[in-house]
Amino acid sequence: MTAEAAQGYDVRSARPKRADARRNYERLLAEARTAFTEHGTDVALEDIARRAGVGIGTLYRHFPNRTALIGAVFYGELDALLARSRELARAPQPCRALIDWLRAVIDHAGTYRGLSRAFLCAAAEGSAELTRCSEPIHRAGSALLTRAQQAGSVRADVEIADLMQLTNAIALAVEQSPGDPGLADRLLTLTFTGLKAR
């Protein structure tokens, strides 16, 4: 399902949204995106509603809670991340491609302050909005992981779920350490080579 389809139809009734409802949905999404980018995902929802020119009640009608809104914004930006994975699936070094993609995931999570935390917490809550984001990400990562394993450059006993958990965790650590731009690379290198001496 594309992002357009999700915007054009009511999720519950599966019927087309009324034109004004759809316009409000899109405005809220756009304002949420810029607000999250500027002030992080903890920004006041009332601000987002005001900037979108709708009442706070309308925001809640479209997005029952903050996580749902974060998930909807993130879902709309998945395409770039998935396109990058398809690109890297044809890169000459399968292992390098996997690491590069994990780095892209971390960078993307860093675009909104609070996103990676919401993502980690959502797994525990079982939020439908963020789960539908993590599924395509996992599939994309799985393809890159399998390719690197078949090339013999990555251990066969590594599972994508664990690797993504670790990547999310690194994204969070990186987000909390704004003064250390090289941290993401160092932690990914550590994950790749491991502690163990060769």
Place this chain on the structure above:
Amino acid sequence: MTAEAAQGYDVRSARPKRADARRNYERLLAEARTAFTEHGTDVALEDIARRAGVGIGTLYRHFPNRTALIGAVFYGELDALLARSRELARAPQPCRALIDWLRAVIDHAGTYRGLSRAFLCAAAEGSAELTRCSEPIHRAGSALLTRAQQAGSVRADVEIADLMQLTNAIALAVEQSPGDPGLADRLLTLTFTGLKAR
């Protein structure tokens, strides 16, 4: 400085606290500990004050913000973690000892829901209360790391700061995945062996 000294003297004036102030401080700390254990670090501060039998203003007088309170509770429990590191410093396998200790750090962070997040965030905020906790932890970890490196079982280019960041991140991922008790072990094993095939 011991925990007793911190309780018995006013931090700013370095003078002995009045007896009632000291008693209130200790009661707040004890109630915070149990409240954090039972309901996580997001528990209402008013509840802690009420259970300690003091006004909310008294809580704020002793602990200017939530992070300070979390830090004070955590500081009082550092001894167990540091004792474990001294024990492991004499264990036969230096590398195993390091991994076991990282596991202990993760387990300890898991005793309060929200602690590892507060810890990661505090690094960015530069909270004095939590920084004084991380220093002895880093020193203890550094000793174990150096020993494993000198034994030749851990790579020489690994730095303790990165390793602790990664460990904190794992602790957070583990906390957010209560349904997966084996996650901590799997992620630590992954950190140890690395993705790279041998």
Place this chain on the structure above:
DNA sequence: ACCTGAACACCGTTCAAGT
């Protein structure tokens, strides 16, 4: 069917008054 925003609930924090 959808929008609005006043109203409610809740919680962190402060500070004037009291001991």
Place this chain on the structure above:
DNA sequence: ACCTGAACACCGTTCAAGT
């Protein structure tokens, strides 16, 4: 010097009234 708790500010969420 310290304690108290009413008061304030802020924010998430709901829902009766309106279009």
